[in-house]
Amino acid sequence: MTTAVTYDDGLIQLDRHALTLRRYHFPSGTSKIIPLQSIRGYRAEALGLLMNRFRIWGPSDDPRRWLPMDVWRPIKSTLVVLDVPGTKPSPAFTPLRVKEFLAVLDELLPDD
Numbered sequence: 001m002t003t004a005v006t007y008d009d010g011l012i013q014l015d016r017h018a019l020t021l022r023r024y025h026f027p028s029g030t031s032k033i034i035p036l037q038s039i040r041g042y043r044a045e046a047l048g049l050l051m052n053r054f055r056i057w058g059p060s061d062d063p064r065r066w067l068p069m070d071v072w073r074p075i076k077s078t079l080v081v082l083d084v085p086g087t088k089p090s091p092a093f094t095p096l097r098v099k100e101f102l103a104v105l106d107e108l109l110p111d112d
Contacts, residue, residue: 007104009096011070014104019082021093023069026058032068032091034084036108041083044102047094052079065092072096 006015013020017036024032047053052060053076057069065081066089067073076094080101084091095101 005104005107007095007097007101009101011068012093012095012101014101014108016108019105021068021091023057024066024091026069029069034082034087034091037110038084038087039082039109040085041109042105043081043083044098045079045081047073047077047079052092059089060092063089065090067092067094070094 007013011022013022019034019036019039021032021034023029048061052067053074055061055067056071056073058067059065060067060079068091070076070093073094076096078098079092079094080098081090081092
């Protein structure tokens, strides 16, 4: 690969090695780094009008998901939930530029 395929919106960083979710852990605000090869898949869904949209940090309306801190979540529209075996609760987050993030993720995830 001659050019680096990456995404970074300040809260979410994705490159060919890992996906980093900044301000993930509560209360320390430390990042969660997920090696790309450990991501089995993902699901993108509309962000609920009441439930997840106003959850700034912590468990979502589904306790099997965890949201990193994102004060801009109320104005976003798409929630991405990762399938990472052995990780409970599942990481869920709201990219700033959803189409760009998903295009990069699709390109970087291994084809199985």
